[in-house]
Amino acid sequence: MDMLGMYPTFYVPAIGTAWVMGIIGVIHVLASHTSVGASFLFALLETKAYRENKPQLLDFVRKYGMFLLVFSYIIGSITGPGIWYAITVASPRGVSGLIHNFVWVWAAEWVYFTVEVIGVYALVYLIGKVDAKTHLKLSWSFALASWATMLLIVGILSFMMWPGHENWYQTGSTNDAFYNINFFAHLGTRTGSMFVMATVVGLMVASRIKDMQLRRSVVRFLTPIGLVGGLFAVMMFLYYLQTLPSNAVVMLNAYLLPSYAQGMVAVFVVATLWLLFAWWQPQHIYTSLAVVLFVFIALVGVWPEERMRESMRKPYVAGQYIYGNQVIARDVPGKGIAGEVDRIAEKGLLKLHPFMPERLRVIDDSNRLEAGRLLTQVACANCHALERGAPLRNIPDKFHGATDEDLIAAYLEGPLKFGMQPYMPRIDLPPEEVRAIAHYLATVNSGQNVDRLIAERRQAAAKVAMQKE
Numbered sequence: 001m002d003m004l005g006m007y008p009t010f011y012v013p014a015i016g017t018a019w020v021m022g023i024i025g026v027i028h029v030l031a032s033h034t035s036v037g038a039s040f041l042f043a044l045l046e047t048k049a050y051r052e053n054k055p056q057l058l059d060f061v062r063k064y065g066m067f068l069l070v071f072s073y074i075i076g077s078i079t080g081p082g083i084w085y086a087i088t089v090a091s092p093r094g095v096s097g098l099i100h101n102f103v104w105v106w107a108a109e110w111v112y113f114t115v116e117v118i119g120v121y122a123l124v125y126l127i128g129k130v131d132a133k134t135h136l137k138l139s140w141s142f143a144l145a146s147w148a149t150m151l152l153i154v155g156i157l158s159f160m161m162w163p164g165h166e167n168w169y170q171t172g173s174t175n176d177a178f179y180n181i182n183f184f185a186h187l188g189t190r191t192g193s194m195f196v197m198a199t200v201v202g203l204m205v206a207s208r209i210k211d212m213q214l215r216r217s218v219v220r221f222l223t224p225i226g227l228v229g230g231l232f233a234v235m236m237f238l239y240y241l242q243t244l245p246s247n248a249v250v251m252l253n254a255y256l257l258p259s260y261a262q263g264m265v266a267v268f269v270v271a272t273l274w275l276l277f278a279w280w281q282p283q284h285i286y287t288s289l290a291v292v293l294f295v296f297i298a299l300v301g302v303w304p305e306e307r308m309r310e311s312m313r314k315p316y317v318a319g320q321y322i323y324g325n326q327v328i329a330r331d332v333p334g335k336g337i338a339g340e341v342d343r344i345a346e347k348g349l350l351k352l353h354p355f356m357p358e359r360l361r362v363i364d365d366s367n368r369l370e371a372g373r374l375l376t377q378v379a380c381a382n383c384h385a386l387e388r389g390a391p392l393r394n395i396p397d398k399f400h401g402a403t404d405e406d407l408i409a410a411y412l413e414g415p416l417k418f419g420m421q422p423y424m425p426r427i428d429l430p431p432e433e434v435r436a437i438a439h440y441l442a443t444v445n446s447g448q449n450v451d452r453l454i455a456e457r458r459q460a461a462a463k464v465a466m467q468k469e
Contacts, residue, residue: 002347003354004340006326009377010089016385016392017090022310024086026303028079030197032150033190033302035072035120037198037229038064039146041222042123043139048221050132056211058127060218064205065124071201073120090382093326094160094317100335101177101319102156109152115145147191154190158182161313162245162320169321172334177319182243188236195229196271200297203278204290212283219282223275230271245320247422248312254423256311260304267301314383315425323425324382345428349378363432366461370454371433372440379427379437388444396445403446408438 012020042061049057087095099106119142126135155178163169164181202222209215244252274293278285317324321332328340344352350361350371360371376386376395385394388401402408412427412434419426429437443450 002343002352004327004343004352005093006353006355006378007092008355009374009381011377011381011386014385014387014390016390016394017086017382018310019392021083021086021090022307024079024082025310026298026306028076028083029306030298030302031072031076031079033194033197034201035068035076035116036146036150037194037196038068038072038201039116039120039139039143040195041198041202041225043136043143044225045218045221046136046139050136054217056214057218060206060209060214062124062127063208064202065120065127067201067205069120069124073117077117091317091324091326093328094322094324097318097322098156098160101159101172101174105152105155105174105178109149112145112148112152116142116149119145150190150194151187154187155179155183157309158186160316160318161186161248161309162316164243164245168319168334169330169332170334172332182240185236185240185243189233189240192229192231192233192236196226196233197297197302199223199226199229199275200271200290200294203274203285204287204294206282207285207287207290215285216282219278219285223279226275227272230268230275234268244312247315251312251314251423252308256308260308263300263304267297271297271301314423317382325379325425325427326382327425329425341426341428345430348430348433349375350433353378363436366457366464368436368439369443369450369457372436372438372443373450373454375429375433375437376440379429386444388447395441399441399445401445403442405435405438405442408441409434412437 010017042065045057045061049055049061119138122138123135123142126138130138158180159177159182161182162180163177165176167173168176168180199222203219206215206218206222209218241252270293313324315323316329317326319332321328321330321337323329327344328337330339331337350356350363356374360367360374363371373386380386380395383393384398385392386396387394388396399408399411412429413431415421416424416427417429440450443453
């Protein structure tokens with residue numbers, strides 16, 4: 001039997017796969033952006049201490065470095081592999097596509113990351129133990145290695161949004177994939193943001209300095225960097241919006257900006273006012289207030305921004321050729337990849353998916369509900385939750401609790417089949433599979449216990465089979 005190169009579907013009930021990746025990713029972004037920004041703050045502060053003969057600044061660098069080791073590198077070292085585990089089980093073909101495009105880019109990133117991790121330990125523990133000039137070189141090496149990891153990862157993340165031109169599809173070249181239309185805008189936005197995050201965390205550490213003269217010196221050095229970084233991030237974000245594909249623009253205008261625009265403006269205003277206040281009144285930077293501001297920026301700024309970026313890619317997970325449900329959406333001659341949508345339309349997922357149970361490959365009354373649930377998981381669960389009331393774009397609420405199978409099937413055979421919604425994958429299935437999905441969704445919307453019904457129908461089918469024997 002002709003099979004697709006699909007993998008088993010990973011699904012977390014009520015939460016959905018995207019939430020698992022998103023929660024881990026946001027924590028990792030907070031840690032990693034702080035560490036990259038802080039690396040440059042360290043280098044600049046140490047340069048200032050070296051040139052102006054102010055060794056007391058090195059004490060702040062050491063304290064901030066210890067905080068960074070605990071906050072950024074321990075948390076980052078946990079969430080980094082966590083992201084890999086989550087995306088590998090949730091989006092295996094997407095990860096495979098990225099690895100086949102960027103294997104040497106990732107290898108280079110790991111080399112820089114090794115330098116970064118060794119550098120932060122050396123930076124903290126060698127202060128005062130090596131001469132100032134040697135330690136200054138170490139600090140700048142650490143800063144440049146940290147930013148290099150961001151630069152390389154941004155190239156990959158930008159390709160996940162889209163290549164921006166047709167060259168890559170024909171050549172399959174890593175350069176055509178990496179230097180995409182979205183790359184420089186994305187890099188600028190993250191670079192500005194990293195200085196803001198590092199400054200906000202730096203103020204948390206500075207609030208613990210008892211020497212008011214030293215605190216004033218540190219705060220008035222940090223806050224202009226954060227202010228300029230924030231302004232630069234906003235300017236690059238506006239440029240970033242001009243580099244988005246049409247499906248992302250539709251999603252942005254229809255769903256995302258109405259939900260998040262006010263929060264993003266509030267974060268910029270509050271962060272700016274906080275940094276201005278810190279510069280004006282460094283003696284009134286209390287630790288509790290600094291922590292509250294950090295949490296506010298994380299929850300109202302970083303979380304929505306990361307969710308927006310992930311959502312704007314839809315329906316694709318990488319390069320606008322792999323759908324979020326792992327189906328190959330188009331031909332990529334440069335990689336020898338053939339689209340799968342038409343094959344699925346002809347033969348169906350039940351026959352082509354290698355991990356479908358044999359008892360479900362042919363639909364009848366006894367297995368229609370179970371087949372519909374599995375088909376819905378394969379086709380929809382990477383972006384949607386399947387339970388009513390679940391927080392992540394749950395399908396029952398999208399259909400407004402409809403229990404009319406014909407109504408649900410009409411949507412599947414209309415907008416989804418012909419790709420009429422730019423932020424949804426084109427899902428073209430044979431009629432019997434469409435009816436199975438519609439039957440499953442109508443059953444869920446009716447409030448019935450799907451697990452119990454499936455078990456009862458299995459038992460009934462088993463009894464019929466025994467009677468025939």
